[in-house]
Amino acid sequence: MPFTAPEGTVHTYDNATTFVLARMVERVTGRGLPDFLDERLFRPMGIEDVEWDRVSSGLAFGFHGLHLTTEAVAAFGELLLRGGRWGERQLVPRDYVELATRPHAASRNPDEGADRADFLSGYGYQIWLSRHGFHGNGAYGQHCVVVPSHDLVVVVTSAQRTVQHAQDVLDAVWDCLLPGIDHADSPADDEALAERLRALSLPLPQGSSGPQLPVTAALDSSSPDSALPDGTVVLLQPSHDGWRARFEGLVDVPIGDGRWADSSPLGRPVRAAGAWDGTTFVADVYVISSPHCVRLTVEPRAGVAHAEWTTVPLTGPDLLLHLRSPLMTRPDVA
Incomplete structure (x- = not known):
């Protein structure tokens, strides 16, 4: 495809070029990208459970869909902070890390009209330059911020819905975190932070245990955010500690009552909890190795159910594709 401007003169955020790079x-x-990086990077760093979105041939996209834990992303940031060194091993040449994390093009705002100062500081090799250091910015609010001047790595995994949230996170790092870096430790503050972290959890759906009777409904999938096929029969069966949602012919998901029920119905981990809100059953089903959640509602009187994503995955809304391991989120692409 022809360039819209002379080569090397304008920064354009473009996934296709990264696919070609992969x-x-x-x-x-002579090796697949995931296997190569497992051997050369992830396993030496002790990073396991690495997942990639793939097409039907098994190829990883390369430009998106790498699923890592928060700790793994933090380790990668630490690797960059240390110039490619991990423990006693130089996993990536220092010269390359220094080259990759300095500006090679003046960047322009990928969201025209928005105030996103940390996306206007230049672009390195697949890395954004920031007002302080540099950062990686993944879909739906995944951040890896490296600030060499403060010997600092900040990582955020989240489920944000708008691109402006990315700048909001970076503003908070600069305005709230950096000013406190050099302050003396306070045991009271440390304990307050530890207590807050211990108490953090996803909010449970509010309501009661409701009627302890089986309920049957049919899915209405007219919304573009729907996660399962239209007309799928949903059987909601009470259990000793919650419910089991049976999507006929597709998948069964245990749902906790006042707690998160763990399962891996098709290979990938799922957490689900629900409650009766009046005459409507409401449950949240999290695919926890992703930033995505499905809200299930069942209305027995109408015999209708809905299963809709709070944020639709980049590779499409079919929930079953995101539950299977290994991932093959675009089987329609060769």
């Missing part, structure tokens, strides 16, 4: 790495190494 294929170039595979051609040079």
Whole structure:
């Protein structure tokens, strides 16, 4: 495809070029990108359970869909902070890390009209330069911020819905965190923070245990955010500690009452909790290795159910594709 401006003159955020870059790495190494990075990067760093969104041939997209824990992203930030060194091993050449994390092009705001100062500081090799240090910015609010001047790595995994939230997170780091870096430790503050962290959890759906009777409904999937096929029969059965939602012919998901029920119905971990809000059953089903959640509602009187994403995954709304392991989120693409 022709360039819209002379090569090297305008920064354009473009996924297709990163897809091509992933294929170039595979051609040079003779190995799939995930296998190559497992051997050369992730396993030496002690990072396990790495998942990639893939097409039907098994190729990883390369430009999105790498699923890592918060701790793993923090480890990657630490690797960059230390110039590619991990413990006693130089996993990435220091010269390359220094090259990759300095500006090579003047960046322009990917969301025209928004105030996003940390996306206007230049672009390195697949890395954004910031007002302080540099950062990686993933879909739905995943952040890896590295500030060498303060020997600092900040990582956020979240489920944000708008691009402006990315700048809000970075503003909070600069305005609230950096000013406190050099202050003396306070045992009272440390304990207050530890207590807050211990108490953090996803909010449970509010309501009662409701009627302890089986309920049957049919899915209305007219919304574009729907996660399962229209007309799917949903059977909600009470259990000793919650319910079991049976989506006929597709998948069964245990749902906790006042607690998160753990399961892996098709290989990937799911957490679900629900409650009766009056005459309507409401449950949240989290695919926890992603930023995505499905809200299930069942209305027995109408015989209708809805299963809709709070944020629709980039690779499409079919819930079953996101529950299976290994991931193959675009089987329609060769």
